Amino acid sequence: MARSVRSVIDYSLARRATLAGLFTGKVSALDACDAHPYLLRAAKHHGEPTERPCPVCRSHPLTLVTYVYGDELGDASGRVRPTRELDRLEEVYAELGVYVVEVCQGCSWNCLITSYVVGTGERQPVRRARRRAAEE
Numbered sequence: 001m002a003r004s005v006r007s008v009i010d011y012s013l014a015r016r017a018t019l020a021g022l023f024t025g026k027v028s029a030l031d032a033c034d035a036h037p038y039l040l041r042a043a044k045h046h047g048e049p050t051e052r053p054c055p056v057c058r059s060h061p062l063t064l065v066t067y068v069y070g071d072e073l074g075d076a077s078g079r080v081r082p083t084r085e086l087d088r089l090e091e092v093y094a095e096l097g098v099y100v101v102e103v104c105q106g107c108s109w110n111c112l113i114t115s116y117v118v119g120t121g122e123r124q125p126v127r128r129a130r131r132r133a134a135e136e
Contacts, residue, residue: 060106
């Protein structure tokens with residue numbers, strides 16, 4: 001995890017409640033295992049595999065998908081990033097929201113497990129885009 005982590009939110013209680021509801025029949029498998037196709041694709045191509053088995057199907061390992069949001073990222077906000085990039089990003093940007101989702105590529109279980117903020121805490125000066133020669 002990055003060094004300047006702050007505002008950490010752990011969603012383990014919500015995860016536990018969803019799983020308890022699933023195993024007691026209060027929550028259907030369709031509601032609990034409803035990963036969006038884009039999330040499954042992100043897990044397949046950009047996710048970070050873990051050794052932990054899926055709590056629902058218990059036959060596939062969980063994959064972690066990390067999304068990074070921030071105004072300073074512009075169009076790159078909301079994209080999946082490997083955790084190894086967070087150290088570099090936190091040194092460059094003032095504030096980035098990081099969201100980590102666990103995903104089972106077998107049964108489509110998915111759950112937000114943690115979110116936190118990283119960054120320098122200092123706003124960078126606004127950079128104006130240079131006009132292209134053709135626009136002048």
